[in-house]
Amino acid sequence: xxxxxxxxxxxxxxxxxxxxxxxxxxxxxxxxxxxxxxxxxxxxxxxxxxxxxxxxxxxxxxxxxxxxxxxxxxxxxxxxxxxxxxxxxxxxxxxxxxxxxxxxxxxxxxxxxxxxxxxxxxxxxxxxxxxxxxxxxxxxxxxxxxxxxxxxxxxxxxxxxxxxxxxxxxxxxxxxxxxxxxxxxxxxxxxxxxxxxxxxxxxxxxxxxxxxxxxxxxxxxxxxxxxxxxxxxxxxxxxxxxxxxxxxxxxxxxxxxxxxxxxxxxxxxxxxxxxxxxxxxxxxxxxxxxxxxxxxxxxxxxxxxxxxxxxxxxxxxxxxxxxxxxxxxxxxxxxxxxxxxxxxxxxxxxxxxxxxxxxxxxxxxxxxxxxxxxxxxxxxxxxxxxxxxxxxxxxxxxxxxxxxxxxxxxxxxxxxxxxxxxxxxxxxxxxxx
Numbered sequence: 001x002x003x004x005x006x007x008x009x010x011x012x013x014x015x016x017x018x019x020x021x022x023x024x025x026x027x028x029x030x031x032x033x034x035x036x037x038x039x040x041x042x043x044x045x046x047x048x049x050x051x052x053x054x055x056x057x058x059x060x061x062x063x064x065x066x067x068x069x070x071x072x073x074x075x076x077x078x079x080x081x082x083x084x085x086x087x088x089x090x091x092x093x094x095x096x097x098x099x100x101x102x103x104x105x106x107x108x109x110x111x112x113x114x115x116x117x118x119x120x121x122x123x124x125x126x127x128x129x130x131x132x133x134x135x136x137x138x139x140x141x142x143x144x145x146x147x148x149x150x151x152x153x154x155x156x157x158x159x160x161x162x163x164x165x166x167x168x169x170x171x172x173x174x175x176x177x178x179x180x181x182x183x184x185x186x187x188x189x190x191x192x193x194x195x196x197x198x199x200x201x202x203x204x205x206x207x208x209x210x211x212x213x214x215x216x217x218x219x220x221x222x223x224x225x226x227x228x229x230x231x232x233x234x235x236x237x238x239x240x241x242x243x244x245x246x247x248x249x250x251x252x253x254x255x256x257x258x259x260x261x262x263x264x265x266x267x268x269x270x271x272x273x274x275x276x277x278x279x280x281x282x283x284x285x286x287x288x289x290x291x292x293x294x295x296x297x298x299x300x301x302x303x304x305x306x307x308x309x310x311x312x313x314x315x316x317x318x319x320x321x322x323x324x325x326x327x328x329x330x331x332x333x334x335x336x337x338x339x340x341x342x343x344x345x346x347x348x349x350x351x352x353x354x355x356x357x358x359x360x361x362x363x364x365x366x367x368x369x370x371x372x373x374x375x376x377x378x379x380x381x382x383x384x385x386x387x388x389x390x391x392x393x394x395x396x397x398x399x400x401x402x403x404x405x406x407x408x409x410x411x412x413x414x415x416x417x418x419x420x421x422x423x424x425x426x427x428x429x430x431x432x433x
Contacts, residue, residue, distance in 0.1 A: 036389045051372040056363050064162045072105040073352030075166045077359040082168045085346025088339045093332040094170040101156040102226040103322035107149030109353035110311045113416045115142025121410040122204035148190040170336030180326045194315035201308050202295035210302040215275035224283040227350045242347040261380040268383040271355030273310045288317040304414040341367030378417045
């Protein structure tokens with residue numbers, strides 16, 4: 001029987017190297033893809049519900065618990081939303097320290113993804129542990145990079161996981177120049193390692209697969225985006241964060257406990273490093289632009305398998321940006337701006353390692369949260385992941401069962417989806433009718 005006529009079922013019961021648990025079903029009919037469903041079946045976590053009734057000052061510490069890999073993103077989006085609701089704008093050294101903290105998160109998260117979660121796919125290994133047998137130096141580089149990012153998060157956030165030093169208005173405590181100085185050599189080392197990382201991943205073999213995505217990311221007139229900017233897209237969208245819900249909507253789908261986000265009237269869109277890079281290449285420092293060009297990237301990248309190279313370029317940026325901030329740092333007069341509660345609604349968005357993270361809160365005059373909405377990057381990318389598989393699978397139907405499974409897993413891992421903070425992600429089932 002040909003591969004187009006026989007029935008095949010492919011399952012991966014416990015795929016590591018992606019945070020969360022979910023499943024994928026691909027149905028084939030007459031040798032063509034008839035349906036693709038990326039199923040997220042973890043129980044809902046109800047953060048939006050149990051934020052209601054809490055004091056607005058508690059929100060950064062609560063939302064940090066949503067993710068152990070990118071807690072800073074949740075803290076930053078929530079603090080910006082709360083400050084917007086209360087009419088406060090944080091500037092100067094406090095704003096710079098927030099970017100510095102975000103640098104630490106990008107370094108540790110991107111290093112984890114590049115070396116531990118995604119590189120094994122390109123090099124043909126089951127895991128980073130197996131990869132280490134032949135590529136010990138690369139794995140050690142990844143671990144060192146992640147350690148440096150964690151050190152920066154600990155210095156500014158109080159600890160590397162679920163930082164406790166972030167508050168609405170700024171920080172509970174800010175570092176002195178002397179406390180930041182030891183990080184300079186560590187970050188110079190991280191910058192060297194990041195440049196080596198770009199060269200390392202640029203040598204991988206990439207499938208010839210490009211799509212015309214609608215990229216969505218923050219864009220700031222003066223800097224590569226972390227905390228602030230307008231929401232823009234590659235198809236002409238350019239709005240303030242406060243208008244996010246006028247243009248994007250979350251939809252329930254029967255096969256997933258995660259909502260699917262779409263742009264109203266346009267459909268699926270793409271957030272994350274590749275979107276940020278393609279919409280903000282001109283804002284990267286020259287060292288990062290040069291690394292990208294050396295790796296064969298242009299100002300826009302549309303091959304999701306090359307997102308690992310883009311993440312490596314963002315590692316270069318994060319290390320360079322951290323060194324820049326420390327070099328010009330002057331301690332602020334106080335660790336936080338005073339923020340008095342007032343009734344209102346605030347919107348905040350920041351660029352998590354995995355993409356745009358939107359928060360919206362309504363508080364009353366005493367600062368009690370009346371409503372909360374959080375839109376994570378993975379829910380925004382879920383429909384795009386499915387669309388990738390619609391286009392990818394037909395050209396690989398003649399692959400052996402294990403190779404087709406691996407290619408589908410790799411396509412999902414391109415997005416570094418953070419379904420939750422657990423250890424497994426994908427159960428893949430391919431059914432041919």
